[in-house]
Amino acid sequence: MTEELRGLLRESAEGHLPDRARMLARVERGTARPGTAGRSRDRGRTRTGTRIRTLSWPRIVFATLATAGTLTASALTVVTVVHAPDPPRNPTATAPSAAGRTAPPTEGGRAEDGPLWADGSVDPHSNAYWAQSNVTLKAREPLSALVVELRIALTEGVKDTGGWRTRPAADFDLSTREEGGFLVYRWTLKPGRTVPPGEHVFAGQYDHATGGRDATDDTYRIDATAGAAGSGAAVWGGFA
Known part of the structure; x- marks a missing residue:
């Protein structure tokens, strides 16, 4: 894998890393605005009066965190691929060395x-x-x-x-x-x-x-x- 390709993948991974702190702050601001509950109830009804199920703010938080976790895992996977070392292209096999002539057996002797x-x-x-x-x-x-x-x-x-x-x-x-x-x-x-x-x-x-x-x-x-x-x-x- 070339250095240029590694650089492109690294930039792409960094661009997909979510700002968890910013997302939480945005959720907190949304839940703290006055009149939010009323507007949510109004939006929860259609013209025919049928009520549409809306998510409460704790569920919104959990869903946001789950999405952030998924994006983080995906980004880390890309980073891991970028930094994985290349396998050796031409591995050298170690050939066994030739055995030398051993000393003649003498234990007990054979006359x-x-x-x-x-x-x-x-x-x-x-x-x-x-x-x-x-x-x-x-x-x-x-x-x-x-x-x-x-x-x-x-x-x-x-x-x-x-x-x-x-x-x-x-x-x-x-x-x-x-x-x-x-x-x-x-x-x-x-x-x-x-x-x-x-x-x-x-x-x-x-x-x-x-x-x-x-x-x-x-x-x-x-x-x-x-x-x-x-x-x-x-x-x-x-x-x-």
Whole structure:
């Protein structure tokens, strides 16, 4: 609704607002005039003498007030329409944000699934300044797809110093990053490569604050496609 149309409606509404005080004063003056009652009685008769019903002044007052109330309500309705806010023309819908990858489930751990078996351990050669976390995988069938993820909690002083695996480096893509309070190592088998049955180790190496480091919050997860049927399998666990 434009401002010009609002202005026209507002002026129209104000013009219909009755002056209640003026109307009451006019009624009082009419009832106070001398001879009014007589003239009213005379006007109450027709030429044939038939009496016409006339309204007494209290009824006139009540009728006037009722009319004023009706006009006031109508005017207020118009004013309300004038001041009602316009609805938004182009409401913007809020699209839900994309969910990020959740941390792998580790509660209770699952060390074996189909042809896969796995275990997490802190390498015995770790010391007071540096550590290595090993994920040992045993496969009973060839793997045509494999993702190994190692998550090291970012306790004091944790900093990546490298990673390795017992399989050829050319067979895997390795990514290392900090994410959600963890140092994350991820080995992904390249398309067209396979992992033969047997035992394989994937290790992440990192510095840490001087002294013993608590590995309770560290986790791992392995997802693989195994066998000629291409069935999926997943195992996970911790280092506590």
